[in-house]
Amino acid sequence: MFSYIKRFLIGRPLKSTELGEQKLTKVKALAILSSDALSSVAYGPEQILLVLMTIGAIAYWYSIPIAIGVLILLAALILSYRQIIFAYPHGGGAYVVSKENLGVLPGLIAGGSLLVDYILTVAVSVSAGTDAITSAFPSLHPYNVIIAVAFVVLITTLNLRGVTESASVFALPVYLFILALFILIGVGAYNILTGHVSPSLHTSIGTPVAGISLFLLLRAFASGCTALTGVEAISNAIPNFKEPSPRNAAKTLMAMGTILALLFSGIVILAYYYGVGHREEVTVLSQIAEQTFGRNFMYFFIQGTTALILILAANTGYSAFPLLAVNLAKDKFVPRMFTVRGDRLGYSNGIIFLGLFSIILIIVFKGQTEMLIPLYAIGVFIPFTLSQTGMMVKWIKEKPEGWVHKLLINTTGALISLLVSVMFFITKFSSVWPVLVFLPIIIYFFHRIHKHYEAIAEQLRVSNSVPAIPIEGNVIIVPVAGITHVVENSLNYAKSLSPHQIIAVHIPFEREDEAIFEQKWGNWQPGIRLVTLYSPYRSIVQPLLKFVDIVQNKANESNYQVTVIIPQFIPKKGWHNILHNQSSLLIRAHLLYRKNVIVATVPYHLSK
Template identity: 80%
Template sequence: MFTSIKRFLIGRPLKSTELGEQKLNKTKALAILSSDALSSVAYGPEQILIVLITVGAAAFWYSIPIAVGVLILLLALVLSYRQIIFAYPHGGGAYVVSKENLGIYPGLIAGGSLLVDYILTVAVSVSAGTDAITSAFPSMHPYNVIIAIVFILFITTLNLRGVTESASVLAYPVYLFIFALFILIGVGVYNILTGQIPPDLHTPVGTPVAGISLFLLLKAFSSGSSALTGVEAISNAIPNFKDSAPHNAAKTLIAMGSLLAVLFSGIVFLAYYYGVSPREEVTVVSQIAEQTFGRHFMYFFIQGTTALILILAANTGYSAFPLLAVNLARDRFIPRMFTVRGDRLGYSNGIIILGFLSILLIIAFEGRTEHLIPLYAVGVFIPFTLSQSGMVVKWVREKPKGWLPKLIINSIGALISLTVSMMFFLTKFSQVWPVLVFLPLIIYLFHRIKKHYVAVGNQLSLSTCEPAVQIEGNIIILPVAGITHVVENSLNYAKSLSAHQIIAVYVPFEREDEAIFEAKWNKWQPEVRLVTLHSPYRSIINPLSKFIDTVQRKAGEANFQVTVVIPQFIPKKGWHNILHNQSSLLIRAHLLYRRNVIVTTVPYHLKE
């Protein structure tokens, strides 16, 4: 039944030879990997206004120069990541760049930050998309969390079906969103040029505003820079591109940067000219669309496409998180299960873990986007800073042909990214302080996992491992609960092993049962030794464990191996298991971690 449901949800398994068919062309890659960055124009400009409104609506004209600063940072990041794509064509992004040029700790900080950031990408994107829906239909606002969880489950399932299949579905909403915003910006600018929008809705640029300060402007700039989250995703996901992957990735990055610049500039300008103020239950884009078109078809079209891309922007996380996890897992900093491809040739373990953790975040923050964005943005600007700094070190150390312009670009990117990161900590410490807690914890966890893998490797290696102990014979202990076909089956298996000795162990709770069973056993299997362990406290595992310890001590002196053969019957239908006490499973689970004890389960399959 489970297999049928799985096949229905994610489709038939794909052969390993079909991996090439799962690569993305530039059109699909732009939709999949740029949706996060492009969707951020729906809340990035709003974050600027949320800071400026603390001084007053008269300060909204500062959103124009702040937007110019964000565009300069965008240009620096796009050019920097374009260089990273060609310098590190196998992907890995900030993690690989930082690790190779700055050292293992900066690499782990970048990798840990990005792992958390991609989880936040999913949570923020889906939360923002849900907000867009409830802005259009306020009666649905109380159900934000439930709606968000349903969307995450849908996107997770879609990604488990494979990269190309998810790209084929998600490309349409992304390009519809771009089309819708171009219409919104175009009609908005046309209305302004034709005088349909009164000029007194906004404060003229350059108007003095009391209470404004450099600190406040930097705070607004850092908040607006949240629109640049997702820029790094393409450099992480180069292996997802068709050949020649670096060139296709670089072209996709330039296209994404150009679209992001136009859309971000347009929304900031319209919000300023319309005099839009941020409100809790109505987004800035919603207000602009309503003033431009009224609450008619185009308004709902823009809100619908905005909601779709905000929700589907989570797919950037689903594309980049598994690939980053693969790089960390290959370096043995996270579990190796992240390197395993699923039925549809995607890294399904990474996809499932990402979906699960994102749902936990949605529940913990109650789907409130504004509570997640600062943590989300600072999580990505730390890797921005480290990757740009790593590239600076690379150019200074290697000095390839034409390295000086590249050095300047990366230096500017590193400086601005560092400034934004510091502003987040200075101005929103109450919201971003968890970064200072979870990053050390993540790095500590990375090192514990690495230490474990190194220790396992040393112990398993034939060159370093202690020589194996020579076994002179085998003593088999057979726990029995009665005289049945299950016990008979296991006993026959034990006899086939040519054991030195077979000991059947029965644990009765009552003395009467002990005598009755001994009589039956001696009549049925007189040649097999039976040991009864009376248990007045009705525990099977404790007396059995003590007996095994006793036998093991004596067996160890003569180099005998102790093997516990556990009889277990298997019901015909899976749900029948809940009707039985599963003593065999409990015994096996308890003995599995005992040193020098081999545990063997002998199944007996029931027919009805």
């Protein structure tokens, strides 16, 4: 049943030789790797206005110069990540750049931040998309969390089906969103130029504003920079591109940067001219669309495509998180299970892990986007700062042709990213303080995992291992619950290994049962020694473990190996297992932690 459901949801397994068919074209890559960055125009401008509204609507004109500052940072980041793509064509982005140029610790800080950020990408994107739906249909507000969780489950399932299949599904909504926003910006600009928008809706640029301060403007700038989240995803996912991967990734990055700049600028300008500000339960984009078209088809088309891309922006996390986890796993900082490809050639463990933790975040934060965005943004700008700094170090060390120009780009990006990070800590400390807690914890676990893998490698290395002690013989212990075909099957197997060193162990709970069983055993298997261990407290495991320890101590003196053979019957139907006590599993679980004891299970398959 489980296998049938899995095939229905995920599809048939793919051969390893079909991996090339799972690579992305530039058109599909733009859809799934840029959706996070492009979707942020739905809430990035709103975050600027959210800060400025503390002064009043008169301060909204500052959104224009603030947007220009955001675009300057975007240009620096796009140019910098383009350089990273060609310098590190195997992917890894900020983690690899920071580790190789700044050291292991900065690399782990960048990697840990990005892992958490991709989880937040899913949570924030889906929560924001749900907000867009409930803005159009207010009666759905009470079901925000349920709707968001359902979308995460759907996107996780689609990604388990493979990269190209999920890209095919997600491409159309992304391009519809781009089309919808260009139509909105075009019609809005036409209305402004033809005088259909009243000048009284906005204050003139340069109007003096009482109470404005540099600190508040920097805070608004930092908030607006949330529109840049997701820019780094393409540099992490280079291996997903068709060959030539670096060139295709670089072209996709430039296309994404251009579209993002145009959409962000257009929304900020329309919001300024329309005098739109932050309102509870109605997004800025929804207000602009309503003022431009009214509540007609185009309004719902814009809201619908916005909701779709905000939800599908989560797919950026599903594309980049598994690949980043692979790089960390190859360096032994996260479990190796993240390097395993699933039936559909995707890194299934990373996809499932991402989906589960995103659902937890949505439930904990109750789907409130405003609570998640600051934490989300700081998780992006820490790696931004480290990657830019790492590239600065690389150019200074290597001094390739044109390195001064490249250094200038990265220096600009590093300084602005650092400024944004500092502003987030200063102005939104109550929201971003968890970073100071979970990031050290994550790095601690990275080191513990790395230490574990190094210790295992040292112990398993043949050149450094202690020579194995030769085995002179084998003592076999067979726990027996009764006189059955299951036990007979196990005894026959034991005889094939060591016919003269077999000890059957029976553990009765009553004294009278002990004598009866010994008599029956003598008649049934007179050639095999039986040891009965009376257990007045009705424990099977403890008496058996003590006996195994006694036998092992004596066997070690003669270089004998102790093997415990556990009889186990296998029901014909899987659900029959719940009808049995599974004591064999319990015994095996305890014995596996006994040194120098071999544990073997001899199955007996039932036919009815």
